[in-house]
Amino acid sequence: MEKILxxxxxxxxxxxxxxxxxxxxxxxxxxxxxxxxxxTDKDHNRMVVTVVGEPEALxxxxxxxxxxxxxxxxxxxxxxxHPRMGAVDVIPFIPIRNLSMADAVDVSKQVAKKxxxxxxxxVFLYAEAxxxxxxxxxxxxRKGEFEKMAEKIRRPAWKPDFGDAEIHPTAGVTAIGxxxxxxAFNVNLDTDNLNIADQIAKRVRHTGGGLRYCKxxxxxxxxxxxxxxxxxxxxxxxxxxxxxxxxxxxxAGRHGVNVVGSEIVGLVPMEAxxxxxxxxxxxxxxxxxxxxxxxxxx
Amino acid sequence: MEKILxxxxxxxxxxxxxxxxxxxxxxxxxxxxxxxxxxTDKDHNRMVVTVVGEPEALxxxxxxxxxxxxxxxxxxxxxxxHPRMGAVDVIPFIPIRNLSMADAVDVSKQVAKKxxxxxxxxVFLYAEAxxxxxxxxxxxxRKGEFEKMAEKIRRPAWKPDFGDAEIHPTAGVTAIGxxxxxxAFNVNLDTDNLNIADQIAKRVRHTGGGLRYCKxxxxxxxxxxxxxxxxxxxxxxxxxxxxxxxxxxxxAGRHGVNVVGSEIVGLVPMEAxxxxxxxxxxxxxxxxxxxxxxxxxx
Numbered sequence: 001m002e003k004i005l006x007x008x009x010x011x012x013x014x015x016x017x018x019x020x021x022x023x024x025x026x027x028x029x030x031x032x033x034x035x036x037x038x039x040t041d042k043d044h045n046r047m048v049v050t051v052v053g054e055p056e057a058l059x060x061x062x063x064x065x066x067x068x069x070x071x072x073x074x075x076x077x078x079x080x081x082h083p084r085m086g087a088v089d090v091i092p093f094i095p096i097r098n099l100s101m102a103d104a105v106d107v108s109k110q111v112a113k114k115x116x117x118x119x120x121x122x123v124f125l126y127a128e129a130x131x132x133x134x135x136x137x138x139x140x141x142r143k144g145e146f147e148k149m150a151e152k153i154r155r156p157a158w159k160p161d162f163g164d165a166e167i168h169p170t171a172g173v174t175a176i177g178x179x180x181x182x183x184a185f186n187v188n189l190d191t192d193n194l195n196i197a198d199q200i201a202k203r204v205r206h207t208g209g210g211l212r213y214c215k216x217x218x219x220x221x222x223x224x225x226x227x228x229x230x231x232x233x234x235x236x237x238x239x240x241x242x243x244x245x246x247x248x249x250x251x252a253g254r255h256g257v258n259v260v261g262s263e264i265v266g267l268v269p270m271e272a273x274x275x276x277x278x279x280x281x282x283x284x285x286x287x288x289x290x291x292x293x294x295x296x297x298x
Numbered sequence: 299m300e301k302i303l304x305x306x307x308x309x310x311x312x313x314x315x316x317x318x319x320x321x322x323x324x325x326x327x328x329x330x331x332x333x334x335x336x337x338t339d340k341d342h343n344r345m346v347v348t349v350v351g352e353p354e355a356l357x358x359x360x361x362x363x364x365x366x367x368x369x370x371x372x373x374x375x376x377x378x379x380h381p382r383m384g385a386v387d388v389i390p391f392i393p394i395r396n397l398s399m400a401d402a403v404d405v406s407k408q409v410a411k412k413x414x415x416x417x418x419x420x421v422f423l424y425a426e427a428x429x430x431x432x433x434x435x436x437x438x439x440r441k442g443e444f445e446k447m448a449e450k451i452r453r454p455a456w457k458p459d460f461g462d463a464e465i466h467p468t469a470g471v472t473a474i475g476x477x478x479x480x481x482a483f484n485v486n487l488d489t490d491n492l493n494i495a496d497q498i499a500k501r502v503r504h505t506g507g508g509l510r511y512c513k514x515x516x517x518x519x520x521x522x523x524x525x526x527x528x529x530x531x532x533x534x535x536x537x538x539x540x541x542x543x544x545x546x547x548x549x550a551g552r553h554g555v556n557v558v559g560s561e562i563v564g565l566v567p568m569e570a571x572x573x574x575x576x577x578x579x580x581x582x583x584x585x586x587x588x589x590x591x592x593x594x595x596x
Binding site: 001004006034036052096181188241242245259260261262263264266267268269270273274276277278280281282283284285286290291292293294295296297 | 302304332334350394479486539540543557558559560561562564565566567568571572574575576578579580581582583584588589590591592593594595
């Protein structure tokens with residue numbers, strides 16, 4: 001695989017494992033495509049698939065999987081705790097190797113056009129693929145969920161980017177777009193005072209005047225008697241992990257509190273960590289081209 | 299590529315580019331094999347190739363390249379500054395992914411047996427593949443070089459591990475073995491006093507009572523007015539880069555000197571850097587399986 005694109009489609013089925021497997025089958029045994037993970041959640045009644053591949057091959061498998069989901073999932077009877085508006089709730093494409101964000105946006109638009117035509121499924125473009133600024137944020141699109149979408153989509157402001165202003169009767173609507181990889185990065189503090197974690201999170205995150213590509217909240221780890229600054233790093237190429245860590249350390253010092261550890265939840269691109277290694281080791285003139293695995297994947 | 303083995307064969311030709319290209323051709327356009335680099339040195343009259351691949355495919359290309367080198371290089375007229383004992387001076391195999399050192403040793407023995415039989419080329423097993431302890435160190439085998447090898451190899455102590463006790467008339471002998479990836483890691487100090495770098499290198503390296511898998515010397519960077527502790531990390535899975543860095547920082551403090559930067563020369567496996575990122579970020583329960591690229595290469 002010379003060019004690697006990631007896709008993390010969310011399907012509104014987390015209970016009927018027969019349906020789940022039929023959807024996931026689209027990603028199995030395909031040349032140029034690698035299924036990395038799929039997780040179902042019964043409470044959410046939802047499945048999240050993580051798959052990577054060459055753009056063309058990946059596109060085909062995603063379109064196929066959308067077809068299966070549209071055929072098998074009936075949103076009229078769907079119940080689950082997670083907000084959702086369609087059988088395929090959202091499809092983000094993420095550039096991983098030798099691809100730009102513009103390339104990922106292109107792919108997302110091609111897939112959006114294709115599934116809108118092939119399955120009569122209205123599609124909203126979101127995140128970096130959004131054409132309308134109010135559609136950048138997925139929550140804005142999804143507001144009202146499946147149940148109110150038939151009405152919402154007929155309003156001129158919510159005309160879909162592809163397909164008719166008419167929901168698919170059983171599959172609802174879908175959001176398709178492109179974004180950077182997210183890194184879930186949590187930093188633990190040696191206090192049980194949630195207020196301190198909250199205050200630090202507020203100062204470190206973008207909305208509180210902190211780092212541009214960092215979202216964060218304070219949470220309690222009750223069994224450990226600790227609190228945590230729980231972050232989503234939304235573009236590690238611009239807001240490095242070490243910068244968030246060192247800012248938290250500084251802010252924690254104001255409270256007489258120490259950083260005692262951290263964690264990464266789920267997958268992380270190697271560059272996000274190698275970048276922090278390069279900072280802490282003080283590497284001069286280091287290039288990702290020196291990483292053996294990067295060269296192998298070229 | 300599910301399993302990745304690296305090979306860094308050294309050929310005794312760095313001037314005749316026609317011969318160089320013919321040897322390198324063996325590594326081009328082969329399924330399951332990727333040529334990462336080849337560098338010729340005219341003064342050394344030597345070429346170093348870096349190639350990775352699936353074990354079976356890689357084995358075949360290496361055997362083919364040895365055949366080409368044996369056919370085209372005549373050691374009787376070879377001159378160069380680097381010590382050498384054969385047309386193919388040394389072939390190390392290095393386990394990179396989903397392979398153990400034992401697997402790399404197996405491959406090295408298979409290649410040794412094959413080239414000894416096919417090309418009448420005596421082979422010494424060295425490093426982790428060595429059967430005789432005095433053959434662990436390549437310099438011991440190479441001592442006397444091509445010119446004295448015809449006599450040396452007839453001594454019982456230097457009977458080759460594969461092939462007859464008779465050098466190949468034009469290609470000499472070859473050492474084949476297995477080792478861990480080397481990481482060339484240099485740390486710069488804000489002094490021009492070479493003696494300080496020498497003393498620190500001595501304390502940090504294995505032979506001076508320091509870290510088990512660390513070799514090191516002090517060198518001067520005259521144009522920058524700095525000195526450097528120049529290291530070879532011979533097994534980063536056991537002697538981590540950050541440990542060498544932090545020990546150097548501590549020792550430098552004794553001299554009132556600071557670490558001002560570092561560099562990695564050439565290629566480095568991602569794990570060597572991710573391991574240091576995990577240390578400095580204080581990551582708890584981190585697994586290489588969380589690295590996206592590691593999962594893609596699985």
